[in-house]
């Protein structure tokens with residue numbers, strides 16, 4: 001049994017992961033901004049069999065500064081952090097509002113760094129911990145119209161790679177997961193109709209993350225690239 005903090009748990013990959021981990025009996029800490037979705041999910045996770053479910057509502061950067069994070073992550077078992085909160089605003093770089101660029105940087109890049117900074121001391125005290133960063137194939141593959149999103153994901157890729165080396169002899173494992181397109185609400189606000197029927201399902205990605213969590217501590221999975229059968233869409 002582990003204590004798993006999932007950022008961006010209110011929707012998509014994060015919500016599906018919470019439901020899977022609940023069935024496995026872990027302690028869960030769910031975070032996101034939408035209070036009502038987290039409350040509904042917490043009830044579902046409790047009835048699915050989670051050892052305990054707590055949630056912290058707010059922007060990922062604010063959550064990282066909330067003292068409850070440091071307290072809850074010490075609930076019991078190995079601490080696990082799933083850096084999943086993220087947003088995308090695809091489109092012409094010059095025409096996209098700076099506020100939308102800044103929101104991606106704050107959420108995807110700064111939020112991940114802050115939450116990791118908040119949780120790492122508990123992992124070091126526990127002498128073991130697992131960090132899984134949900135990135136994107138956009139961290140490596142070049143797409144037009146995704147300059148800032150790609151930069152945030154590429155930034156976290158190297159942030160994670162560096163942390164893995166820094167802390168691996170302290171019992172901290174870190175996995176970067178790079179999914180291709182996933183059929184989630186992330187696509188709803190993009191202003192175009194992507195081929196959702198060809199995408200990975202959120203459950204498939206969540207199950208892959210759960211599989212990494214279930215691995216024994218005698219191995220480190222550095223990176224997983226996960227694409228739908230048709231490849232990069």
Ligand SMILES: NC(=O)c1ccc[n+]([C@@H]2O[C@H](COP(=O)([O-])OP(=O)(O)OC[C@H]3O[C@@H](n4cnc5c(N)ncnc54)[C@H](OP(=O)(O)O)[C@@H]3O)[C@@H](O)[C@H]2O)c1
Pocket residue numbers: 007008009010011012013014031032033034035037058059060061083084085086087088107134135136137178179180181182183184185186187202
């Ligand atoms: N969908 C894809 O094709 C795809 C592909 C590769 C990687 N990814 C990555 O997968 C991760 C999960 O995305 P998803 O596809 O599952 O999309 P989603 O359904 O839109 O979920 C995004 C989650 O992030 C949370 N979030 C967004 N901005 C936040 C903020 N400022 N503070 C706190 N939480 C925030 C959202 O919750 P609230 O709105 O309630 O805060 C939501 O729970 C993201 O990092 C995304 O980049 C997605």
